[in-house]
Amino acid sequence: MLAFGMLVLTLPLVALAIILVGAWMEGRRSPYAFGIGRVISNSFGAVGGAPLIFLAASFFINAPSSLLRPLLGTDVSGLWAVFAGGGIIGAVVWVVLQLALTRLALDTLAGREADVGVAFALAGRRLLPGLGLVLLSAIGIGLGFLFLFVPGIILLLTWFVILPVLVGEGRGVFDSFARSSELMRGMRWRLLLLLLVVLVGWSLFAGLGQAVALAIGGTNGGWPQAITGAITGTLVGMVQAAGAAAVYHEARTAKEGMGSHDLEAVFA
Numbered sequence: 001m002l003a004f005g006m007l008v009l010t011l012p013l014v015a016l017a018i019i020l021v022g023a024w025m026e027g028r029r030s031p032y033a034f035g036i037g038r039v040i041s042n043s044f045g046a047v048g049g050a051p052l053i054f055l056a057a058s059f060f061i062n063a064p065s066s067l068l069r070p071l072l073g074t075d076v077s078g079l080w081a082v083f084a085g086g087g088i089i090g091a092v093v094w095v096v097l098q099l100a101l102t103r104l105a106l107d108t109l110a111g112r113e114a115d116v117g118v119a120f121a122l123a124g125r126r127l128l129p130g131l132g133l134v135l136l137s138a139i140g141i142g143l144g145f146l147f148l149f150v151p152g153i154i155l156l157l158t159w160f161v162i163l164p165v166l167v168g169e170g171r172g173v174f175d176s177f178a179r180s181s182e183l184m185r186g187m188r189w190r191l192l193l194l195l196l197v198v199l200v201g202w203s204l205f206a207g208l209g210q211a212v213a214l215a216i217g218g219t220n221g222g223w224p225q226a227i228t229g230a231i232t233g234t235l236v237g238m239v240q241a242a243g244a245a246a247v248y249h250e251a252r253t254a255k256e257g258m259g260s261h262d263l264e265a266v267f268a
Helices: 002-029 036-047 051-062 064-072 077-084 088-109 116-125 127-146 150-158 162-169 173-184 188-220 222-256 260-267
Strands: none
Touching (some): 002 188, 036 188, 051 222, 088 116, 088 127, 088 162, 088 222, 116 127, 127 150, 127 162, 127 173, 150 173, 150 188, 188 222
């Protein structure tokens, strides 16, 4: 039992060491730059192009399940999932918002003015391919995680920019998968390290929020915990689409020298 406990404690450290070494070796071998700090900065910068839209969309997706819980006196996350992510209606809404936010993020990264009307019009036109991408990628990654976890991680990294490819280049469903694989080749270890950094930052942020909620409302939770959960969920959700767009922008810039003028040609 003690040996098992030690193994559980050391596994995260071993995984961290493997990721750090893998990212370092990939950075030395690969001719393509991938700046983790630059991607994080661009993610926040992309949100800055249309902050109110990002805020409203993220609030609609992430906040209600937290806020409705104390209001109704029960856990309504399963009920709200029908509208905000778990059912058909939720999937459609989520895809529309992600496509629109991705377009806004790519416009901002290209140095263009973020046009909300154009972004949602594009989301409407690309809704069916977007739904196909999300469904197929969820099935593939889910099956990958069932088979010893590692294949799921590989597929997640390989297909990380499928939505930005669909939005930014107007490709079809299967072509978007292939294009994402092409762009992320030679960058996946560093992307994995980026995701680890983001996960650690999110954990610290969420933990701080929970500590504040417990200090205000005690162990019973209630409204302080609900409000804190809504705030943290909304803020984290704001950078989800922007983060994928920033990774796409970084990969295309590194491999194809795509600056703002190239993106203008893409969106023309």
